[in-house]
Amino acid sequence: MLFFINLPGFETPKEKTQARELANLELQLDLLNKKMNEAEVVLHEIADRDNNLYRVYFEANPIPDEQRKAGFGGINRYKDLEGFDNSSLIVSSNKRLDILTKQIVVQSKSLDEIAIMAEEKEELLAAIPAIQPVNNEDLTRMASGYGYRTDPFTKARKFHFGMDFTAPRGTPVYASGDGTVTRADNSASGYGNHIRIEHGFGYESLYAHLYKYNVKRGYKVKRGDLIGFVGSTGRSEAPHLHYEVFKDGERINPINFYYGNLSPEEFADILKKSQAENQSLD
Structure with a gap:
């Protein structure tokens, strides 16, 4: 008959595997957050050019920051992620990812609008009677x-x-x-x-x-x-x-x-x- 004694500092093979998986997940989560940091910086630069260059040139109103960076109201979207050892980190990362995704959608729609305005601007510039009719x-x-x-x-x-x-x-x-x-x-x-x-x-x-x-x-x-x-x-x-x-x-x-x-x-x-x-x- 075999007996397993649960001694302090002693890890079963299953616990060691779970610990490695958890460490790997934390590493992946950390890498994801770093990538989101980079994406946020790039997106901020695009949004700045969008508001202060493209939209100014095409005489369009800038998109307010509260619209670009708006969160999600209503029900708790992250309830299923609560109750775990690293819940706060997981919830925080998911919130950032959701807001980043929404910002990308807002920016994408803005660039689509700019593309349409650019096409119309090109047509306008060609249409304006801009030369003397006799040499x-x-x-x-x-x-x-x-x-x-x-x-x-x-x-x-x-x-x-x-x-x-x-x-x-x-x-x-x-x-x-x-x-x-x-x-x-x-x-x-x-x-x-x-x-x-x-x-x-x-x-x-x-x-x-x-x-x-x-x-x-x-x-x-x-x-x-x-x-x-x-x-x-x-x-x-x-x-x-x-x-x-x-x-x-x-x-x-x-x-x-x-x-x-x-x-x-x-x-x-x-x-x-x-x-x-x-x-x-x-």
């Missing part, structure tokens, strides 16, 4: 700008809603932004042969007094595409392009949109000329 080397002069001018026919002082570019008949006219041609006809009073381009995002451009067209209604155009040629049709005193820009249905000053193809010196020169209160050509 500088083709201009005889910048005849008249946006503002009060003298009407060439009545000699009365009235508001001129566009810009007049004097150029020889047949000078190429270019689309100032990506968009769709909505009109290419002469049925609008005073404009003669004219083209309207709908750019999206509330922008529209108009090109009037043309000699002839190079596009038709419904054409898709890119910025810089040849759309027509300078003429003197409609209510016009001499060959020139009358150019207008609309935002949300309201005429705005086209001078603000020539950053796409003018140097600072050229822009300063045309700005000075456009502000002179002279006689318009239409």
Whole structure:
């Protein structure tokens, strides 16, 4: 008959195995916490760039810290992990892992939103009427700008809603932004042969007094595409392009949109000329 005596300091093979397994689990838990520390640092840096760079650039509200780092309310999610020797360590690690997972989900959704905004921003930048519709080397002069001018026919002082570019008949006219041609006809009073381009995002451009067209209604155009040629049709005193820009249905000053193809010196020169209160050509 065999007897096992439970002596202090004496471990059975089973206890030794359990002790090794427990030590291994503690080591793995410690490694997991170190990895979570690293992940938290990386995630913090991404969140900082997200709030202070990406979302600022795309004019989006930053995500508050309380939303990024929110815990979990309600019932005790970790009740099943209580009652063990290392319960506090296990519960703490699980809480960190759950919060970290939630932060990653929040950040992932934010980056998806940023990607959409970036795509829309690219479309917006292409759509804005950002170039002068007639090349500088083709201009005889910048005849008249946006503002009060003298009407060439009545000699009365009235508001001129566009810009007049004097150029020889047949000078190429270019689309100032990506968009769709909505009109290419002469049925609008005073404009003669004219083209309207709908750019999206509330922008529209108009090109009037043309000699002839190079596009038709419904054409898709890119910025810089040849759309027509300078003429003197409609209510016009001499060959020139009358150019207008609309935002949300309201005429705005086209001078603000020539950053796409003018140097600072050229822009300063045309700005000075456009502000002179002279006689318009239409």
